[in-house]
Amino acid sequence: xxxxxxxxxxxxxxxxxxxxxxxxxxxxxxxxxxxxxxxxxxxxxxxxxxxxxxxxxxxxxxxxxxxxxxxxxxxxxxxxxxxxxxxxxxxxxxxxxxxxxxxxxxxxxxxxxxxxxxxxxxxxxxxxxxxxxxxxxxxxxxxxxxxxxxxxxxxxxxxxxxxxxxxxxxxxxxxxxxxxxxxxxxxxxxxxxxxxxxxxxxxxxxxxxxxxxxxxxxxxxxxxxxxxxxxxxxxxxxxxxxxxxxxxxxxxxxxxxxxxxxxxxxxxxxxxxxxxxxxxxxxxxxxxxxxxxxxxxxxxxxxxxxxxxxxxxxxxxxxxxxxxxxx
Amino acid sequence: xxxxxxxxxxxxxxxxxxxxxxxxxxxxxxxxxxxxxxxxxxxxxxxxxxxxxxxxxxxxxxxxxxxxxxxxxxxxxxxxxxxxxxxxxxxxxxxxxxxxxxxxxxxxxxxxxxxxxxxxxxxxxxxxxxxxxxxxxxxxxxxxxxxxxxxxxxxxxxxxxxxxxxxxxxxxxxxxxxxxxxxxxxxxxxxxxxxxxxxxxxxxxxxxxxxxxxxxxxxxxxxxxxxxxxxxxxxxxxxxxxxxxxxxxxxxxxxxxxxxxxxxxxxxxxxxxxxxxxxxxxxxxxxxxxxxxxxxxxxxxxxxxxx
Ligand SMILES: Cc1ncc(C[n+]2csc(CCOP(=O)(O)OP(=O)(O)O)c2C)c(N)n1
Numbered sequence: 001x002x003x004x005x006x007x008x009x010x011x012x013x014x015x016x017x018x019x020x021x022x023x024x025x026x027x028x029x030x031x032x033x034x035x036x037x038x039x040x041x042x043x044x045x046x047x048x049x050x051x052x053x054x055x056x057x058x059x060x061x062x063x064x065x066x067x068x069x070x071x072x073x074x075x076x077x078x079x080x081x082x083x084x085x086x087x088x089x090x091x092x093x094x095x096x097x098x099x100x101x102x103x104x105x106x107x108x109x110x111x112x113x114x115x116x117x118x119x120x121x122x123x124x125x126x127x128x129x130x131x132x133x134x135x136x137x138x139x140x141x142x143x144x145x146x147x148x149x150x151x152x153x154x155x156x157x158x159x160x161x162x163x164x165x166x167x168x169x170x171x172x173x174x175x176x177x178x179x180x181x182x183x184x185x186x187x188x189x190x191x192x193x194x195x196x197x198x199x200x201x202x203x204x205x206x207x208x209x210x211x212x213x214x215x216x217x218x219x220x221x222x223x224x225x226x227x228x229x230x231x232x233x234x235x236x237x238x239x240x241x242x243x244x245x246x247x248x249x250x251x252x253x254x255x256x257x258x259x260x261x262x263x264x265x266x267x268x269x270x271x272x273x274x275x276x277x278x279x280x281x282x283x284x285x286x287x288x289x290x291x292x293x294x295x296x297x298x299x300x301x302x303x304x305x306x307x308x309x310x311x312x313x314x315x316x317x318x319x320x321x322x323x324x325x326x327x
Numbered sequence: 328x329x330x331x332x333x334x335x336x337x338x339x340x341x342x343x344x345x346x347x348x349x350x351x352x353x354x355x356x357x358x359x360x361x362x363x364x365x366x367x368x369x370x371x372x373x374x375x376x377x378x379x380x381x382x383x384x385x386x387x388x389x390x391x392x393x394x395x396x397x398x399x400x401x402x403x404x405x406x407x408x409x410x411x412x413x414x415x416x417x418x419x420x421x422x423x424x425x426x427x428x429x430x431x432x433x434x435x436x437x438x439x440x441x442x443x444x445x446x447x448x449x450x451x452x453x454x455x456x457x458x459x460x461x462x463x464x465x466x467x468x469x470x471x472x473x474x475x476x477x478x479x480x481x482x483x484x485x486x487x488x489x490x491x492x493x494x495x496x497x498x499x500x501x502x503x504x505x506x507x508x509x510x511x512x513x514x515x516x517x518x519x520x521x522x523x524x525x526x527x528x529x530x531x532x533x534x535x536x537x538x539x540x541x542x543x544x545x546x547x548x549x550x551x552x553x554x555x556x557x558x559x560x561x562x563x564x565x566x567x568x569x570x571x572x573x574x575x576x577x578x579x580x581x582x583x584x585x586x587x588x589x590x591x592x593x594x595x596x597x598x599x600x601x602x603x604x605x606x607x608x609x610x611x612x613x614x615x616x617x618x619x620x621x622x623x624x625x626x627x628x629x630x631x632x633x634x
Binding site for chain 2: 022048051053054056058059060061062063064065066067068069070071072074089090093094097098100101102103104105106
């Protein structure tokens with residue numbers, strides 16, 4: 001099954017199970033079914049609760065917060081995650097704040113879905129990896145779609161938190177297969193973290209969320225074949241907060257080299273936050289500081305050759321790991 | 328306490344309870360400025376001096392199960408709904424018994440279907456979401472959102488108007504047009520008119536220029552009933568007066584301009600209408616608020632336990 005199909009099936013299952021769940025977004029109803037077709041079929045089955053909205057990211061997110069405040073569940077699709085900038089006030093100052101600013105815990109079950117990332121030539125305002133802009137907001141949890149995490153289970157977990165969540169979906173994943181790992185690599189998924197590993201102890205640990213996992217895996221394969229470097233890949237479903245670090249850290253505990261991969265452009269990244277946390281806990285054991293691997297510092301260009309050169313990819317990951325380990 | 332969603336016109340007069348409530352809100356706000364002046368309050372506050380009659384008039388048109396969204400100038404909205412000056416003062420002063428344990432303070436209050444936020448315009452889309460919920464699960468109930476004239480500068484207002492009208496939602500927008508936003512007069516921040524902006528979205532608009540509570544209720548009762556029965560938005564614009572500073576000590580208007588506003592104040596009008604009764608009720612309200620303030624100030628600090 002493709003990742004996009006898995007997500008579509010998850011949304012349908014949730015709508016069927018939760019009579020108070022709404023799905024809101026621009027152009028989400030049939031026959032269009034959303035800019036990336038993720039909501040296809042949903043409005044036909046649930047016409048009262050799957051609603052196409054005006055082009056009003058602030059209001060859609062506010063409406064979702066109003067529904068959540070009333071005890072309903074809401075999922076918002078932001079057509080391109082970049083436009084979540086227009087919903088930032090509702091997320092930062094209302095939805096996430098409401099969880100605690102009224103002095104006692106107020107449950108808010110809402111998820112804002114953000115298709116993110118480049119690789120499709122959409123240009124600087126339609127290709128950003130926005131995760132870093134949402135890190136560190138009290139009351140706001142961040143998740144990222146991955147080929148290794150069943151989307152239904154992830155949405156169940158997000159709603160169970162009873163706090164607003166942003167779900168980042170790397171667009172290039174929609175058409176990729178779920179859970180594909182080829183020998184000699186093995187896969188386990190537990191505690192919200194997927195691990196892709198080899199027999200024996202690895203030379204390094206690579207932490208790479210959903211959208212970069214397949215690029216990291218390609219690099220791991222070439223590093224193994226060409227350089228005999230063995231890596232363990234760690235793919236967390238939740239990016240923030242780091243409330244149960246254990247699963248994310250299990251491999252780091254025995255590693256001397258750690259890399260964090262993300263598609264974000266340089267500066268104030270999620271990876272820097274992960275690195276800081278790992279340094280606090282594991283500094284004495286690491287051979288060197290955690291290495292950050294991300295896209296270049298600049299806008300994401302449109303032309304294919306320029307975009308390819310700017311975005312983090314398997315070649316970047318391969319060469320950074322090789323140079324770091326081999327010098 | 329349950330009240331019918333529609334109220335007989337006969338019950339709508341300005342009775343003693345209404346006047347007492349307006350006087351209590353006034354005494355409460357004056358007390359706050361007094362406490363600030365003495366350095367006894369932390370942070371900031373925005374008093375509704377001059378606007379007290381609006382939530383008092385509206386409250387009789389609202390059902391306890393309606394949802395009310397308030398803003399930075401929200402003490403009157405809260406007091407008209409809950410008649411709980413002690414809980415509100417404790418919130419503002421961070422004392423035990425605070426409505427929100429002292430976390431929210433003056434402009435972030437949540438209690439039983441009432442919610443205030445300090446970011447202009449933000450609550451309108453949220454109110455639209457609540458109205459969508461009510462339309463499906465509790466027909467006949469509405470979401471009432473208070474905003475000021477200055478808030479019409481925010482795009483969120485129009486995004487919300489558009490959706491409320493398109494989706495036919497029971498949203499009652501109460502505009503307290505006090506002619507000024509912080510220091511900027513309406514003539515310098517608002518092109519066209521609020522009526523024109525409502526009309527652009529096909530939303531009915533009603534201008535209220537009087538401060539006579541009974542007359543306000545008589546005028547609005549059928550319109551508010553229609554919001555419920557037809558699930559349709561309504562904008563009610565009150566032409567009102569802000570008598571105090573925007574927050575504290577930051578009034579940029581001339582003393583003369585403020586004096587002119589005072590002459591139009593409901594307080595003067597009601598005092599002149601029935602001086603004996605008025606002064607008795609006013610003295611009672613002030614004494615009541617004084618006693619509450621003394622009692623609340625003696626309480627221990629609030630505790631924030633369930634985060
Ligand atoms: C988004 C936003 N911008 C600015 C402010 C600062 N601010 C608080 S109240 C206010 C004036 C609001 O004017 P109006 O809506 O007319 O209400 P009034 O204060 O007159 O009751 C301003 C600018 C804010 N709270 N939120």
